[in-house]
Amino acid sequence: MSGGLHARLHVPGRLDAELDADPGSVVAVIGPNGAGKTTLLTALAGVVAAEGHVEVDGRSWTDPVVGVRERRVGWVVQGQALFPHLSARDNVAFGLRARGVRRAEAADRAQAWLDRLGVGELADRRPTRLSGGQAQRVTIARALVTEPRLLLLDEPFSGLDVGVAAALRIELARHLASYDGVTLMVTHDALDALTLADRVVVLEDGRVAQQGTPGDVAARPRTDHVARLVGLNVLRDDAGGFTAFRPQDVVVSPTEPDGSARLRWAGRVAGLTPHGDAVRVQVDTRAGAGVDLLADVTPAASAQLGLSPGAEVWVSVKATATRTYGGPGAH
Missing domain, CATH: 3.40.50.300 (P-loop containing nucleotide triphosphate hydrolases)
Known part of the structure; x- marks a missing residue:
């Protein structure tokens, strides 16, 4: 060559x-x-x-x-x-x-x-x-x-x-x-x-x-690592695969959301930062997902929810908004 x-x-x-x-x-x-x-x-x-x-x-x-x-x-x-x-x-x-x-x-x-x-x-x-x-x-x-x-x-x-x-x-x-x-x-x-x-x-x-x-x-x-690098939320499983989803697909709510088609975790707000036209919310879910999750919300929604560091919230995502990578048989 x-x-x-x-x-x-x-x-x-x-x-x-x-x-x-x-x-x-x-x-x-x-x-x-x-x-x-x-x-x-x-x-x-x-x-x-x-x-x-x-x-x-x-x-x-x-x-x-x-x-x-x-x-x-x-x-x-x-x-x-x-x-x-x-x-x-x-x-x-x-x-x-x-x-x-x-x-x-x-x-x-x-x-x-x-x-x-x-x-x-x-x-x-x-x-x-x-x-x-x-x-x-x-x-x-x-x-x-x-x-x-x-x-x-x-x-x-x-x-x-x-x-x-x-x-x-x-x-x-x-x-x-x-x-x-x-x-x-x-x-x-x-x-x-x-x-x-x-x-x-x-x-x-x-x-x-x-x-x-x-x-x-x-x-x-x-x-x-690549998924996190490009700004995706990542959850690993015991088989070595992982599930990823976008911060804009995550819903933040003060109470546990309804709906069996949703993945959900309780947590506390660890930080808020401007992210384009949105507010990026970092939620500590150590007792649930075991990781920090990111959610993008509008400034109006952030104010309405009273989001601030330490606030207790629920974060959820529709199963249809997630993608699974790696692990046996995954592509």
């Missing part, structure tokens, strides 16, 4: 996964903590020893083994990891200089990327004089300036303010649209997976549990 990324990697006790991605594709890698997401990225980069094979653009990186420095990888990690003693421009130019590019050319190329990402005027500043969003833009410029064939993004918006993350997400999407390499992005944010990626790979216990388009994965989640 040629073009794009083709990998089959095994790290004992941590990862056993196969991954194919076409040139220009953006793959969101999601899964619970400890699922092997960062291990996958470090194995592809050659930082962690792994059995198997990695092929990028038709060239094997594992037979013979291509060293970390020789692999055409751009990497954006959590916390930026910029060199504190270097200016933004010199941070971006560092990878080029390490590859033998002359100082003046490296500086010009670094400046061009800083300009593209809207922080060109900050080129002479050191990382301590940059905001979190500015530093992350410098980090992305540093990853892209070397023209990598594999771009690895590990929680690229982690720790940023919501507004800063939103602006950077739009900026990154614009650059990825014209990038013909393969991008792998580890994220815990469904918004990243649904807006930036054209494919989603779900890892669980080091293995690929599901993959597909963002829409398919969100509509038919095969793990409870």
Whole structure:
């Protein structure tokens, strides 16, 4: 096979996964903590020893083994990891200089990327004089300036303010649209997976549990982690399957609802937050469903019910509004 990324990697006790991605594709890698997401990225980069094979653009990186420095990888990690003693421009130019590019050319190329990402005027500043969003833009410029064939993004918006993350997400999407390499992005944010990626790979216990388009994965989640990530309520059963339903299908009432076709639980309001045009109500049902459930109600209904933290309520959902996933015989 040629073009794009083709990998089959095994790290004992941590990862056993196969991954194919076409040139220009953006793959969101999601899964619970400890699922092997960062291990996958470090194995592809050659930082962690792994059995198997990695092929990028038709060239094997594992037979013979291509060293970390020789692999055409751009990497954006959590916390930026910029060199504190270097200016933004010199941070971006560092990878080029390490590859033998002359100082003046490296500086010009670094400046061009800083300009593209809207922080060109900050080129002479050191990382301590940059905001979190500015530093992350410098980090992305540093990853892209070397023209990598594999771009690895590990929680690229982690720790940023919501507004800063939103602006950077739009900026990154614009650059990825014209990038013909393969991008792998580890994220815990469904918004990243649904807006930036054209494919989603779900890892669980080091293995690929599901993959597909963002829409398919969100509509038919095969793990409870994915269901919760896309905002669904999830109830697990003893057989390993789970039932999911949307917060907007949950009814909140002060007394136990009637109707045999309803699933119902008693609980206490644990929190209320604005959610678009609705109020999202978090209900602690530990004595019933065993989990917190989410319900979306109108502001008028919230006021009429007198919802506030600690209020005792019933939550219910029609059986016809639920879907069951996983477990023996389920699809």
